[in-house]
Structures are given as structure tokens and as C-alpha cells.
Amino acid sequence: MSLKANCVDTLVIGAGAAGLAAAARLVERGHSCILVDRERERGGILLQCIHSGFGLQRFSEELTGPEFAARLAASPCAMRADFRPDTTVLSFRSFSGLDGRPRFESWLSSSGSGAYAVESRSVILAMGSRERNRGNVRIAGDRPAGVFTAGLAQRLLNMDGYLPGRNAVIIGSGDIGLIMARRMRLCGAEVSAVVEILPRPSGLARNVAQCLDDFGIPLLVSHATLAIRGRDRVEGVEIAPVEQGVIQTGKKRFIACDTVLLSVGLVPENELSARSGVEINPVTNGPLVDERLMTTVAGVFAAGNVLHIHDLADWASEEAERAGDNCADWLSGKSSPLVRVPVRAGKNIRYTVPAFAAPSREWLLRFRSLVALDKALLAITLGDRLILERTLSWLKPAEMVSCTVPATEMAVHEGAEIRLDVVELP
Numbered sequence: 388m389s390l391k392a393n394c395v396d397t398l399v400i401g402a403g404a405a406g407l408a409a410a411a412r413l414v415e416r417g418h419s420c421i422l423v424d425r426e427r428e429r430g431g432i433l434l435q436c437i438h439s440g441f442g443l444q445r446f447s448e449e450l451t452g453p454e455f456a457a458r459l460a461a462s463p464c465a466m467r468a469d470f471r472p473d474t475t476v477l478s479f480r481s482f483s484g485l486d487g488r489p490r491f492e493s494w495l496s497s498s499g500s501g502a503y504a505v506e507s508r509s510v511i512l513a514m515g516s517r518e519r520n521r522g523n524v525r526i527a528g529d530r531p532a533g534v535f536t537a538g539l540a541q542r543l544l545n546m547d548g549y550l551p552g553r554n555a556v557i558i559g560s561g562d563i564g565l566i567m568a569r570r571m572r573l574c575g576a577e578v579s580a581v582v583e584i585l586p587r588p589s590g591l592a593r594n595v596a597q598c599l600d601d602f603g604i605p606l607l608v609s610h611a612t613l614a615i616r617g618r619d620r621v622e623g624v625e626i627a628p629v630e631q632g633v634i635q636t637g638k639k640r641f642i643a644c645d646t647v648l649l650s651v652g653l654v655p656e657n658e659l660s661a662r663s664g665v666e667i668n669p670v671t672n673g674p675l676v677d678e679r680l681m682t683t684v685a686g687v688f689a690a691g692n693v694l695h696i697h698d699l700a701d702w703a704s705e706e707a708e709r710a711g712d713n714c715a716d717w718l719s720g721k722s723s724p725l726v727r728v729p730v731r732a733g734k735n736i737r738y739t740v741p742a743f744a745a746p747s748r749e750w751l752l753r754f755r756s757l758v759a760l761d762k763a764l765l766a767i768t769l770g771d772r773l774i775l776e777r778t779l780s781w782l783k784p785a786e787m788v789s790c791t792v793p794a795t796e797m798a799v800h801e802g803a804e805i806r807l808d809v810v811e812l813p
Contacts, residue, residue: 564650
């Protein structure tokens with residue numbers, strides 16, 4: 388590869404929904420872009436999601452995951468990005484260019500080209516997420532065959548054509564697990580139960596209705612999985628109810644099965660981010676960003692599931708377009724320096740994105756609640772003054788909330804912060 392081919396405006400890491408959308412927007416804005424992915428094809432996790440439900444927000448049309456990915460990848464601007472498949476980004480570091488602005492040296496590795504360096508003026512992180520596994524949730528018991536994460540089972544079934552088992556128990560009620568419960572049933576397998584330790588399901592309400600209720604699959608909330616049992620192959624799981632926060636081991640019971648699917652949450656893929664000096668939010672495990680989606684390393688942006696786990700790929704791609712726009716403004720010198728203050732999660736708020744914002748301009752806020760409420764009041768304050776008040780209905784931890792925060796001319800004092808609070812309404 389020539390030196391010129393490896394000097395670009397932006398390196399976009401990850402070619403899933405977020406990476407494709409960010410790359411397309413950068414090219415549309417007239418900037419050169421290298422788009423890299425560890426897989427051979429563009430689309431990321433979407434390629435194994437053959438169920439429908441994608442695209443309603445973005446394209447006003449119901450698509451499968453592969454159709455949604457193909458629609459993004461086929462846009463003229465996305466096609467003009469320099470796509471590097473089978474490529475892993477090993478590291479990137481910031482250094483000062485001759486103009487005093489940051490530049491980045493990234494080391495890439497591919498089977499065809501070996502290791503080589505790319506120089507860019509900015510970086511967009513779009514690596515997506517990975518699944519939590521059995522070790523993350525510390526499930527005791529034996530170590531038999533037949534234990535899979537829900538995403539791995541989805542890939543085995545939808546892309547490789549292998550049915551993971553004949554009788555499954557799904558631990559956790561995340562969306563992938565709910566969708567796999569339905570998929571297993573459609574392929575002729577039994578699903579004895581979905582076991583959730585929390586008092587409510589973790590996935591979207593529509594997935595509970597369409598994937599469990601419509602197929603008569605039991606959802607056991609407030610139940611802990613005590614152990615997985617089996618010698619060579621899974622023979623079953625031991626579960627017990629959780630009452631007032633205490634696992635009632637005296638009421639444990641055994642559910643026979645030959646397969647266990649773990650759907651216990653996703654984690655942003657951020658080892659590369661942390662190694663490269665990007666500050667990580669301990670709640671989301673994604674980068675801390677401001678309202679431009681710029682991380683704590685100037686010139687590095689993040690969007691999609693690498694930033695925080697999204698409910699819909701549509702929203703991840705929309706967020707990535709904003710990251711692409713803000714990155715283009717940064718490259719063009721249009722991103723003027725503004726006073727930014729911390730955004731704090733207050734009462735009943737689990738986390739917020741962004742973590743910093745410039746109150747003097749309008750910005751998009753996304754957050755998740757800690758509790759489920761039928762009706763609530765959201766209050767956003769700067770210091771002791773109210774910026775925005777909004778009534779919310781049907782607030783759930785499993786469903787992300789978005790709202791636009793208007794610009795304010797309030798003076799920002801040293802130590803000031805923006806705070807979110809949610810209180811229940813009668």
C-alpha cells in the first residue's frame with residue numbers, strides 16, 4: 388500500500404450499523420475515510436439477525452438485519468469509503484501535527500497486508516459490543532457442552548445452519564435471548580423457560596409479547612439460576628425464586644434441558660478505547676463523550692453500541708450520523724470552543740449520554756432510568772435553575788429515553804453541572 392493511501396481524514400473502526408452510517412456521512416461531507424472491520428463483509432452483527440423489526444425508524448419500512456445492513460452499505464457515500472475487511476486495529480495514538488491540531492497514528496493488521504500504519508486527522512469508534520458470558524454472572528455448577536451465549540447460538544443457527552439443541556432454557560431476558568426463544572421454537576426445539584433474576588424483563592416489551600407470549604414460552608421473573616448441571620452435555624438448571632431481594636434456596640427446583648442460552652447483557656467493546664487513553668464511563672463501560680459525541684481524547688468520536696447499548700440499530704445509525712457530522716465540523720474547524728459542564732445522573736437515573744454538554748447550544752440527551760414508572764416528571768437543571776421539564780409515560784429501564792435539551796443563556800459558574808432527576812407522578 389502506498390503512503391498516500393494510508394493518510395486520510397478519518398479512520399472509522401467497525402463496519403456495522405454505526406460505522407457504515409458514520410463513514411457515509413463523512414464522505415457526504417467531502418472527507419476521506421478508511422472503514423475497517425474484522426469480518427469479511429460490512430454489516431456487523433446485523434448479518435446474523437434475520438428477524439424483522441429493523442428500519443422502521445430510519446427507512447419507515449420493516450426490514451431484516453441483513454436487509455438493513457445492505458441498505459446502509461449500498462448508499463453511494465458508504466460505497467465510496469475505503470473499506471478494509473479482515474482487518475483489526477491494534478492501537479492508535481494521538482500526536483500533534485504541524486498545524487498544532489491532533490493527528491493519529493493507528494496500527495492495523497490484516498491477513499493480506501500484515502501490519503501497517505494509518506495516519507488520520509480523526510478517529511470514530513464504532514466497534515459495537517460483546518455479550519456477557521457465564522463467568523461474568525458467576526453461575527455455578529458443572530461445565531458440560533451445550534452452554535452458549537444467545538448471540539453465538541444465533542450465529543450458529545442463522546448463518547451456519549446448526550441447531551444448538553433440542554430443549555433450551557434461556558438465562559436472562561435480553562432482546563437477543565427473547566428473539567432466540569422464538570427462533571428455537573420455529574426450528575422445532577422446545578424452550579422450557581426464560582429465567583430472569585430481576586422482577587421485570589430486560590428486553591423490549593414488543594419482544595416479550597411477540598417472542599414469548601405468542602409462543603406460550605414461560606417467563607420466570609424474580610428467579611435466580613443457582614447452577615447448570617450435566618456431565619458431558621447439559622442435563623438441566625437449578626433455579627430458585629427471589630423474594631424481597633433474597634434468593635430462596637429452600638424453594639429451588641430443577642428444569643430439565645439439553646441447552647442453556649445466556650442472554651445476560653451486552654458490554655461495549657472498549658479494550659482498544661481504554662488502551663488508547665479514552666476515559667471510560669464505569670456505568671455504561673463506554674467512552675465518556677460530550678454533546679458532539681467526542682471522547683476525552685480530542686478528535687476521537689464514538690457512536691453506537693461501543694458508546695452505550697442501544698435498543699434499536701436505527702438509533703445506533705442515527706447517532707453515528709451525528710458523530711460523522713460533528714467529526715466533519717471538527718475537521719473543517721467549525722467546531723468552536725464552548726464551555727462544557729458535566730451532566731450528572733440524579734434521582735432514578737442510571738446513566739446519561741452525553742457526560743458533558745455545552746448549555747449554550749441545543750443538544751440531544753439520551754438516558755436510562757433505574758426504576759419502572761407509569762408516569763414521571765423529568766427535570767433538567769443547570770445549577771439551581773430549571774432548563775427543561777417534561778412529563779414521561781411508561782418509563783422502563785429496558786427502554787432508552789431521548790429528548791432535545793434547548794440552548795440556554797444562563798451564566799455558567801465554576802463547578803456548575805447539569806443534573807437530571809426523575810420523580811414519580813400520581
